[in-house]
Amino acid sequence: MAGGDADPNLSRLLRCLAVRGVDHLALLAGAGGSPRLAWRLADDSLWIGGVVAKPTAVFLRHDVFAHMADGRAESRARAGRWYQAVLSWALAHEEVAFPNRAYGARQATKPHILRLAARSGLAVPETLVTNDTEAFGPEEAAGWIAKPVNGGEHTRPLDDALADAEWRRRAGAEPTIVQRRLVGPELRVYRVGERWFAFALRSGALDYRTDARVEVAVVPAPAPLTAPLGRLMDGLGLDFGAADFKTCPDTGRHLFLEVNSAPMFAGFDRVAGGALCGAIVDWLAAPA
Structure with a gap:
């Protein structure tokens, strides 16, 4: 309950x-x-009040x-x-x-989409959904990042967040997504109907949205990503959307972060010479 x-x-x-x-x-x-909650996605274990719950x-x-x-x-x-x-x-x-459940499945929550992405064949970062701020020591926290369960804020390093007394107070009272820290370049993949567009993003910032000098370039959409991403988006009922990936520092593999059903696209369209907007218009104007 x-x-x-x-x-x-x-x-x-x-x-x-x-x-x-x-x-x-x-x-x-x-x-x-606030009760203590921890859901570790790697082994799908759930703790409530420090006790395993099923x-x-x-x-x-x-x-x-x-x-x-x-x-x-x-x-x-x-x-x-x-x-x-x-x-x-x-x-x-x-x-x-x-x-x-059928109604709720249309409410696309970030941790749920991560689980669906893994089932669809996409690699995802090691993730913990928790409000237990004592789960990480200062040294271990350096390799992780934190972001809200429902978005709305920029990603920040976990060690930096833990040093913020206000963040610690809030994070102890509500669940937060904690993930292994990944590296650039980042990749954004758009789907417009059956067409795919990909962009590489290079930035010195943890969250490229905070970097006015981020470099964006058109790259081929990788089939090893678009095939499972297509399955994920089909399951969510998304004809249009954008997925974000970052790079695993150990393997160089792209790891899935999230998919957005209403992504920003104006800046990416400028880089693509209008191809993204053109594809959207083509999809909208095509016969049913």
Whole structure:
């Protein structure tokens, strides 16, 4: 049972479970505090409160009550990140009973897409979804990065983030994506119908979006990536979108980071001499 600790609907449901003697676990976050959560994608292990958990069913509600109580933007953002983390786990486990699964599968959450990408044949970075800020020591943290479960912020080095008291306070209260640090060049691959376009990005910044001097060049779309990426995007129902890859420093292999259903493309189209916009127009104008 997951959601906000002030949600009266969950409180009632939890009482019903207790009366009926049904074994259950409450994963409730809010003004009363935040439970410890860790989902390691490599071996698909889930810990709640430091104990391995194997739920057979999930009931999840997005918490609106914390924000209604204090009106803080942080409360709304935290509720969204808890919701995305639990939703990702539920969607990634088809054997688990989960109401409205077919509807929820259209909510493309970042950790869930990473699992789908791996199943589709794409290599993904070692990833942990967690709010346990004590899981990494200072030396180990240097090889990792951190970013929000639901996006909205730039990627930052984990050791730098851990040195930020405000980030540590927030990260202890909401799930964060922690990944092995990768290197450039980065690769962005666009799909427009059955056509593919790829761009190499060279930047000295961890997140190229913060670098006004990033170098962008058109490169051939690699078939070893577009084939599994096509399977992933077909499964998500994406005729158009862009996927981002970075390079593994040990193997030189491109590792999948995410796919965006509404990517920016104006700057890339300029580099491609208008080919990207042309393909979009062709797709839109083609007979059904």
